[in-house]
Amino acid sequence: MDRSQFLVGLSVALFCLGLLGVIVRRNALVMLMCMELMVNAVVLSLVTYAARAGSTAGAAYVFLIFVVAAAEIAIAIPIVLLLVRQRRTLDVGAYTGLGG
Amino acid sequence: MTETVLLYLFSAAALAGAVVMLIARHPMRVALGLISTMLALACLYALLGVHVIAVFQVLIYVGAVMVFMVFVIMLLDTRDPSFVARYSRLLLPGALTAAVLAATLAALLARHHGGRLRPPGGADFHLQPFSVAFLRDYWLHFELTSVLLVVVVVAAIAVIRGRGGRDG
């Protein structure tokens, strides 16, 4: 097993752990952090492939992803705060307003 | 040789951080797990020779995002029920799905042998060529991210104030 394959495998493992966390953890903040973990896993695979291809574009793209992730968290945290202000709980099981 | 050992070491650290995130009860510990994973990943980037990205990882993620996160965790009530009961009812199907997904992806990965990585510290990933390429070829994208950030700031304020103002 070469190095790039190992790193992509690591990214797969991190991604799946992050997905699992989003599915099973009840706390909204923990869910957000698990989503960050998933983004990190994806960034890892992107960096690996970019390094293998020796592409500057890949690196630039990673930088853009960082910015988008920061923006995402900057908008997600206020939403969580708003929810907590309304329902006084961080338990996502209590929020079923998306029901069809 | 040292590099390979370090690679496995940091990979193990990243995985350990992720596992802590899953099983830790208190969000603060989850945050610490995430921070350690991110730092381990930054080290991996540095090992690959992509120093620019390693630095950004530390600056943006650990420095900005996670500080923000920790701040919010400290702000909120720790007696919340979600702090006590960690897992939702979907623990088993979720675990199953994630396991099968991981197995499938791993099998897929094993089937394809990737090419060799460039030697660490390849020319393209030094700061200077990166910066030149970034500001010459990708300046528009760079500027668009700044617009995005402004939009986010406005949106965050709107979410907090707009909703409260209308309902309250």
Place this chain on the structure above:
Amino acid sequence: MDLLTAIVLLPLAGFLINGLAGARLGRGFVSIVGCGLPILAFVAALRAFFALTGGDGAPLVATAYTWGSVGGQSFEIGFWFDRLGAVMALIVTGVGSLIHIYSTGYMKEDPGYARYFAYLNLFLFFMLLLVLGRSLLVCFVGWEGVGLASYLLIGFWFEDPAKARAGKKAFITNRVGDAGFLLGMFLLYHALGTLNFDGVQAAFAAGAPAALSADLVGILLFIGATGKSAQIPLHVWLPDAMAGPTPVSALIHAATMVTAGVYLVARLNGIYAHAPLASELIAVIGVATALFAATIAVTQTDIKKVLAWSTISQLGYMFLALGVGAYGAAVFHLYTHAFFKACLFLGAGSVIHALSGEQDIRRMGGLARRIPLTFATFAIATAAIAGIPPLAGFFSKDEILWFAFASDRGGGPLLWVVGAFTALLTAFYMFRLLWLTFLSPSRMDENTAHHVHESPPAMTGVLLVLAALSAVGGFVALPHFLHPVLPMAGIGEGLERYETPLLVTSVLIALAGLAGAASLYAQGPARAERLAARVPRLHRLLSGTYFVDELYDAAVTRPIAWLSEVVLLRLGDRWLIDGSLHGLAALARGAAGRLSRVQGGGVQRYMLLAGLGILVCVAWVWRHV
């Protein structure tokens, strides 16, 4: 506007005016429009008639409208006014106008006065379309249209379910015949490429087309004619059609519409000249119907039913004449029959009017002195139909019997014997009707007898005109007049010497019927009832009209009803169609119920599903890349 088009459209205008605005315009206006436009149509028909006879004998032709042209063919609403069309148009508009005038008296009290005249005018319009149409297509439109008008008028008092049902029966029975008509039309068009009467006649005049069986077409068109003209086996609707107002029975179900079948066969005589089999069938069906209906008429007790069966019987005579190639004689009988049968029906209407709705002849009698005008006209018409010389019916019926015996196209002694026996029955049951109604001692109850009154002049005047026509109508040599368009069959070899003996015989037959009825019914129905009691089975068979309705009910209606109920409704509709639909609906609802639980609103469940989706995508990639 063209004269022919005007003849046809005038009654339509009456229908539109009375149908759309009649209820608001008052009875006087409705009467003027309803009677005036048919009379105008009659005047127009007279002008066309004089134009025809004054000209070189070529028929008048008019094209009102072109429906469309397909390939080289064009389908037109065209009119064709030759000698046959002239006779028919004059009968339709003339007798029609008289009956319209009569109706102003008969229907005076009816709340549906405007509707009645609208329907009657509509009938005239379609009937004129039928007899003046140049092509079978136009004729068929009229054919269906008179069926519609007949349906509307039979069920005119539709509040009574029995009457509404009689209308439906007439309509549905006619559909059977119309199928034959349509098939015959298709065959003709397929083989000849034209539906114009003149084109068809010309094609057959040049010899029978090889591509077409003249017998088949003839029989199919004759099936259509049996429906409209109430011949066996489609005669069942006409007696029930008496549910309509009596003037309607006179106009539609005696004088004009039911003779449409006769007109059709006569009009297409070129086909039947090449169709010996079809002609033979027509003769046999005609004479059988004549006899069959006459035997039934002997036992009927409803004054209108007697006349209805009599009409069927007389139509049978006409078909007998058509079958033996005496087309002119058939139309001659049609023409005289229109007068005396209209007179009889209108007289019956006058009687019913006088007796405040009573129709059973067993409860009449002695009316001769109370309503003398009605009696006199009724008696003349009765004598005419019975064939007493020199009234109209004598000439036409004798002509038919003569051709039934002597025609070189299928005539024979057997047809004559049956026809002559029917003539005896005809004279018998008609004089029976006359005696029971007018001459025998009164059997009315006090209340009815007290109210007996002669009908208003609008009715009696019409009766007088029709009686006069019944008396002298026979002196018109109609077969000779029609000869250019309706060839007559020749007389068989060496049969001329029988003409005078047969003439005398038929007069004697008519007088025998008169004498028999007079002796049997002079004192009321009691003697005849004693006689009937001696042959109960025969009496029951005849008064039950041979149970044809019951036979149809058992053989056709009930199996179809069973099929509809059990197979189509329960199995097909409820079980198969409803079942599958309800099953699908239940499946959809159940599936939706299950699936809606997926959208419970839990974000984490959505994430799980998203994870499964990713898994599926990855699995697909694994399989295919």
